[in-house]
Amino acid sequence: MKTKRLTELSLLTAAALIAFIIELRLPDLSAIPGVKLGLANIFTVYAVYRFSCKEVFLMMITRIFLGALFSSNFSAIIYSLAGGILCLGGMLLLKRVIPANYLWLCSIFGAILHNTGQIGAAAILTRTPAVLAYYPFLLVSGCIAGLFTGLCAQYVLKRLIRRKTDQDNG
Amino acid sequence: MTKGVKLALFAVLIIFLGALAALVFLRRPAQGTWVEILQENKVLYTLDLSQEPDRTFRVELPDGSWNEIRIEDGTICISDADCPDHTCVRTGKLHSEDIPIVCLPHKLIVRYCDPPEES
Numbered sequence: 001m002k003t004k005r006l007t008e009l010s011l012l013t014a015a016a017l018i019a020f021i022i023e024l025r026l027p028d029l030s031a032i033p034g035v036k037l038g039l040a041n042i043f044t045v046y047a048v049y050r051f052s053c054k055e056v057f058l059m060m061i062t063r064i065f066l067g068a069l070f071s072s073n074f075s076a077i078i079y080s081l082a083g084g085i086l087c088l089g090g091m092l093l094l095k096r097v098i099p100a101n102y103l104w105l106c107s108i109f110g111a112i113l114h115n116t117g118q119i120g121a122a123a124i125l126t127r128t129p130a131v132l133a134y135y136p137f138l139l140v141s142g143c144i145a146g147l148f149t150g151l152c153a154q155y156v157l158k159r160l161i162r163r164k165t166d167q168d169n170g
Numbered sequence: 171m172t173k174g175v176k177l178a179l180f181a182v183l184i185i186f187l188g189a190l191a192a193l194v195f196l197r198r199p200a201q202g203t204w205v206e207i208l209q210e211n212k213v214l215y216t217l218d219l220s221q222e223p224d225r226t227f228r229v230e231l232p233d234g235s236w237n238e239i240r241i242e243d244g245t246i247c248i249s250d251a252d253c254p255d256h257t258c259v260r261t262g263k264l265h266s267e268d269i270p271i272v273c274l275p276h277k278l279i280v281r282y283c284d285p286p287e288e289s
Contacts, residue, residue: 028260073254075275097174105178112185126277127211133268139189143182 009051013059013066016043020067035141038111038149040067041087045107046153048091049100060088078125079118086117100157107150111142201267205246206283207239209276216286219244229278237278246280248273 019039028036040063047056064084068077090113091106098106115138122131203220206213207229214229219241226240226249237258240249248258248271258273270281 075254094178097172098178099172099175102171102175102178105175105182108182109178112182122274126274128208128272128277128279130208130270130279130281131272131274133270134272136189136192139185140193143186143189 005051005055009047009055009059012043012047013062016040016059016063017066017070019043020063021070024071035137037145038114041107041110041114041146041149042152042156044088045091045103045110045150046156048088048095048106048110049103049153049157053092056092057088060084079121082121083114083116083118087111087114089113101154103154103157104147104150107153108143108146111146111149112139115139115142202282202285203244204283204285205264206281208279208281216283217241217246218285219246231276231278235276237273237276239280247271248278248280251276 017040019042023037023039044056044060044063047059051059061084064077064080068074068080087110091110094106094109115135119131119135119138123129203218205217205219207215207217209229209231222241222244224242226238228236228238230236235252237248237253238250240247245263245265247263248261251258251273253273253275255275258271258276258278261271264271264280264282267282270279272279
């Protein structure tokens with residue numbers, strides 16, 4: 001891996017972590033567990049469209065582990081991992097079908113898959129299928145949050161591409 | 171807009187509307203007054219809220235962690251707990267048939283149930 005790419009990935013991971021920690025400090029949007037904006041997802045979707053599978057995967061795993069460390073909530077890491085891996089896998093596949101200017105669509109799928117993975121892990125690991133009652137809530141909130149984070153990432157990506165081409169021309 | 175994008179957009183719309191419909195459908199208010207408290211799918215308590223006096227009690231797990239349950243004017247909520255996320259406490263009072271109070275770290279559930287059969 002080239003140093004420049006490594007630096008870029010580390011920077012993105014750090015930025016995602018900051019977004020994650022800021023979000024922890026915000027009051028909960030709803031009493032339902034798992035309903036949140038997922039600001040860190042902005043960086044993940046962005047990375048999905050800029051880096052290779054392996055690179056994004058490394059970034060995601062690093063973020064989840066460090067995020068669990070910083071939020072001192074290690075019991076939740078298995079849910080984050082289940083959601084994260086499903087979300088990332090889905091988005092990496094969808095990237096082949098959905099071009100960058102419909103990035104928000106990919107992000108919505110990512111959010112849906114993330115919530116699916118989390119609630120699936122919760123239902124299986126705790127052997128309490130009753131938590132599935134939250135699933136429709138999570139889907140609706142996930143669609144909205146995914147749209148928001150996806151649009152954020154899309155604007156960033158657009159600007160970066162424009163700047164890059166300006167540099168090449170100048 | 172390519173065919174793939176159209177298909178994806180359609181799928182998202184279906185999921186969103188489906189979930190929304192499920193939400194409306196699931197919003198059933200409480201019908202009975204019987205409530206059960208489960209821990210790892212085992213029923214610990216079955217209570218009739220209309221008969222219960224106002225009180226606060228603790229549900230302790232074998233490993234010493236606990237949830238504090240409060241019954242007040244025929245409503246039930248988890249008032250305190252030593253779990254890391256406190257989601258169960260923030261859920262507030264139990265008010266829907268289909269949405270239980272869940273404490274994932276302790277695998278504890280408070281939900282409405284059918285009245286037990288008279289024997």
